[in-house]
Amino acid sequence: MGTKEIYDLLKRYREHQCTPEEEEQVMRWYDQFNDDVENLPEIPEGKLAQLWYFIHRRISNITQKRRVLVFSRYAAVIAILFIVGAGVFYFNETRKQEQPGLAKQDILPARGIAVLRLSDGREVPLDKVSIIRDKEGAMIKNDSLQILDYTLAEKRSELLYNTITVPAGGEYRVLLSDGSSVRLNSCSALTYPVAFAGDVREVKLTGEAYFDVAKSDKPFIVNTANIDVRVLGTSFNLSDYTADHEASVTLVAGKVSVRGRDEQKEFNITPGMRFEYNKENKQVKLEEVDPELYISWMLGIFKFEDMRLEDIMVKLNRWYDCSVAYEDSTLQNLRFTGAAEKDRSASYLLELIETITDVKFEINGKNILVEHK
Known part of the structure; x- marks a missing residue:
């Protein structure tokens, strides 16, 4: 042979x-x-x-x-x-030959600053430790660990809503007034009450976040553009980026009820299950998974399992704030399995992909060109 x-x-x-x-x-x-x-x-x-x-x-x-x-x-x-x-x-x-390397230019993780939009329209950059006061003196603590803490906010008859927006290359944690924790991934936004009131706890997400919901007899509801998630107390990862072809929920602990916005049927999922909603054909897919694969971003790691190269590059763009072009469209459908630390430069992962696939990457400024070897 x-x-x-x-x-x-x-x-x-x-x-x-x-x-x-x-x-x-x-x-x-x-x-x-x-x-x-x-x-x-x-x-x-x-x-x-x-x-x-x-x-x-x-x-x-x-x-x-x-x-x-x-x-x-x-x-x-x-x-x-x-x-x-x-x-x-x-x-x-090629034992005696060096593998072709990337261009000497490189792309480091983006370092944008998260912004908090208060109920009165003011926007506060979250770049320093501070006590922030919203309408009527509602107190919000922003600490050095990139955590917004609302546990000191007093309940009021009027619901005041805040929105935190996390840029490319950023992550932020919000500790809601009921003690629930929300860890936001890059290029994500969360809208939520300064203090919960009434019979439900309801927030709105764009992008991706990991929720660790405090137990209560009041349902906790997360709305995105495509799906609704309803829980009492549990831990799960929810992803619904506008550019992605699907929205998904991966359950780590507890039990959640999920439905697509265009669906009447609710799906109950248990730990280790993943709910995936295809935005194009409106189909629902349920499967058993290793949740670690979908929450690895919180641990400072990119992990991919049999993922299309185009989808990998979309994730990289959210972290490195780069642009990607392809020599031809066939390269977008190549699949890759691997892992890389997020605090490294882009070439760290790209070199690994080069090693085990038939592609090479050229970096020019913040632009990446994907080519055949």
């Missing part, structure tokens, strides 16, 4: 298109080269966590009944080269 045939086979394996016999052949190759790990080049220390994430998700189910996968920097190299699909080609043809 020639290099091209081997490369094509490994590419099919990466895209889950192999027959059982072909998968068996790939695993035999893995076993064979595992005996020769000392001859392989070392992998950069900083990429071990990302590579291990991919290795674990892709091959652990196949190998767990047959052998124990020994993790070392050499084993990581073997797995990433042979399982992802660039392996034999790299090992046989």
Whole structure:
């Protein structure tokens, strides 16, 4: 079998298109080269966590009944080269060559300032520790940990609404008057009462946030442009960015009721389940997932599992405030699994994608061009 045939086979394996016999052949190759790990080049220390994430998700189910996968920097190299699909080609043809690097320019995480819009229309940049007073003296504390605290706000007969807007590259936490915590992701906005009153606790979200709702007999309702979520006390991640094709709810603990704005039926989901609402065809999808994949942004990590490259780049844009163009549209549908720390420059993740896919990235200022290798 020639290099091209081997490369094509490994590419099919990466895209889950192999027959059982072909998968068996790939695993035999893995076993064979595992005996020769000392001859392989070392992998950069900083990429071990990302590579291990991919290795674990892709091959652990196949190998767990047959052998124990020994993790070392050499084993990581073997797995990433042979399982992802660039392996034999790299090992046989380019061992002595450097992988093409990104342009020396780079893009750092954006550092915009969150803004609080008060009920009287005033806008307050949240760039320093302060006590903010809204209409009639309602007290809001903004501390050094990027937390807006409303627990000192007194209940009033009139509902006063505030809106916090978080820019690209930012995150912010709001501690609502009932003790519920809302962690906002970048490019998101939350509208909420300074103090809850009446029989329900209701807020409105644009973008993405993680909710840890304080238990109460008063329902907590989150409205977005496309879905409504109703809970009493629970923890969940809710995402409904305007540019995304779907809105989703991922439940971590408790129980929530979700429905699409165009749907009469409500769906009750339990921990470990994900509700996805397709904005284009109005279809609902329910599936069991690993919630960690969808709340990793709170832990300072990008995590992707079998995600389209275009969708990955949209997420990067919200963090780095960059623009993305493609050499041709076929590149948008390539899929990638991996992880990267969010506090690094954009090239940190882009280099990883370059390593295990057939694309390369050119950076010019804050513009990224995605090309074929």
